[in-house]
Amino acid sequence: MNTYLLTVHKKGSILIRYTERWGVPHPYEKESFNMKKIIALIMAMAMVLCLAACGSNGTAGSGSASGDVSGDPAAYTTVEAGKLIMSTNAEFPPYEMKADDEGAYKGFEGIDVEIAVALADKLGLELVIDDMGFDSALLAVQEGRSDMVLAGLTYREDRDEVMDFSTSYATGVQVVIVKEGSDVTMDNLGEKMIGCQIGTTGYIYAGDSVENGGYGEDHVLGYDNGALAVQALMNGQIDAVIIDNGPAQAYVKANPGLAILEGEWVTEDYCLAVDEGNTALLEALNTALESMIADGTIQTIVDKYITE
Numbered sequence: 294m295n296t297y298l299l300t301v302h303k304k305g306s307i308l309i310r311y312t313e314r315w316g317v318p319h320p321y322e323k324e325s326f327n328m329k330k331i332i333a334l335i336m337a338m339a340m341v342l343c344l345a346a347c348g349s350n351g352t353a354g355s356g357s358a359s360g361d362v363s364g365d366p367a368a369y370t371t372v373e374a375g376k377l378i379m380s381t382n383a384e385f386p387p388y389e390m391k392a393d394d395e396g397a398y399k400g401f402e403g404i405d406v407e408i409a410v411a412l413a414d415k416l417g418l419e420l421v422i423d424d425m426g427f428d429s430a431l432l433a434v435q436e437g438r439s440d441m442v443l444a445g446l447t448y449r450e451d452r453d454e455v456m457d458f459s460t461s462y463a464t465g466v467q468v469v470i471v472k473e474g475s476d477v478t479m480d481n482l483g484e485k486m487i488g489c490q491i492g493t494t495g496y497i498y499a500g501d502s503v504e505n506g507g508y509g510e511d512h513v514l515g516y517d518n519g520a521l522a523v524q525a526l527m528n529g530q531i532d533a534v535i536i537d538n539g540p541a542q543a544y545v546k547a548n549p550g551l552a553i554l555e556g557e558w559v560t561e562d563y564c565l566a567v568d569e570g571n572t573a574l575l576e577a578l579n580t581a582l583e584s585m586i587a588d589g590t591i592q593t594i595v596d597k598y599i600t601e
Contacts, residue, residue: 369573371440377418379409380430380439384490384518386543387598388445388563391424398422404539405443407594408462408565408585415581426517428492431456434568441578445537447494447561457575460582461562462591467495468541469554470526470534477533479556483508485532488522491515494561495535523548539599 372378383389383401392402398410401422413420423430423439431446433439435455447465448458471477477485487508489496496515501507514531516522522534523544535558536544545551565582567575585591 369571369577371418371574372437373421375419376421377409377413377416377441378421378423378439380423380425380433380442381405381444382427382430382518383422383424384520385445385537385540387539388537389443404463404594404598405445405565407597408582408591409441409443411585411590411594412578412581415584416577426492427490431492431566434566437568440571440574441565441567443565445539446564446566448564449494449497452566455569456566457569457571458564458566459575459579460586461564462582462586463563463595465561465563466538467535467558467561468538468556469558470523470536470541470545470551471532471554472526473550473552475532475552477554479554479558482533483512485512486514486530487512488514488516488525488531488534490519490522490536491517493536494559495537498559499535519544523551527551542599 381389381401383391383403385403387403388405389401389403391400393400394402396402398406398420399422401424406422409422410420423433425433427444430439430442430444431452434442442456445465448461452458469477469479469482483503487499489499496513498506499508500510500513503509514522514525516525519534519536519540522531522536525531526534527548527550533554534541534544538553538557541553545553565578567578582591
């Protein structure tokens with residue numbers, strides 16, 4: 294409930310205003326003026342203002358944290374009232390992928406999808422999933438076309454300059470896919486042609502200069518999604534694909550003749566992100582997310598899709 298304060302800035306200022314507004318005589322002009330009437334009038338006005346405030350319980354935001362979310366509900370805005378729009382790239386199994394089976398949510402399934410469904414439920418909102426390219430999913434949040442991005446997204450300082458990141462909810466390990474019998478190793482990757490999904494940290498890190506730990510842009514080809522990179526590998530157009538372990542396992546299982554090199558190429562933290570400065574929504578999402586981590590919901594979802 295909003296609180297209205299009536300402040301006296303200097304002696305007689307409020308009395309003069311009430312004289313002009315309500316016809317009450319100024320106390321210094323009429324000896325017979327009854328101060329009790331002034332006090333009663335001020336109290337009455339304060340009661341009217343308070344009642345008006347209590348009668349209006351709407352907020353500036355289009356939602357508030359509810360359900361299992363603890364603490365005071367924080368007003369926040371969403372792109373569309375009553376909805377939580379998630380931008381993603383549904384070409385990243387087992388985190389987000391298209392599906393039409395009975396357990397799918399509006400044509401999508403995966404770890405991020407189930408986490409998003411649970412978050413929306415806790416906030417009392419309807420989840421809307423907007424599928425697009427990975428780079429476009431990041432831009433959608435920054436341009437106010439989606440509320441959050443979940444897309445196997447990992448934290449980077451440059452991304453943090455334009456988006457606000459949540460608490461990490463999973464660990465992402467990037468690995469290298471090669472053809473069985475290939476001479477590619479972790480040590481000679483810099484001599485090979487590598488395929489990555491455009492916009493991912495694998496694409497960014499691998500394409501960086503040798504001085505910064507990368508292989509150089511000349512050794513990296515970008516693809517719109519992981520599936521196209523894997524197809525290029527199978528067609529002999531590239532020598533290896535750098536991608537997260539989850540989708541790597543799925544692609545190798547679905548395509549005989551491929552293998553994953555031993556070892557981890559890099560390890561990162563998965564987060565969701567909102568537009569820079571959208572603090573209220575981020576706090577509501579973090580509260581819900583952290584409760585799901587604490588009660589084991591997140592781990593249950595991850596274990597459903599990653600059994601190794």
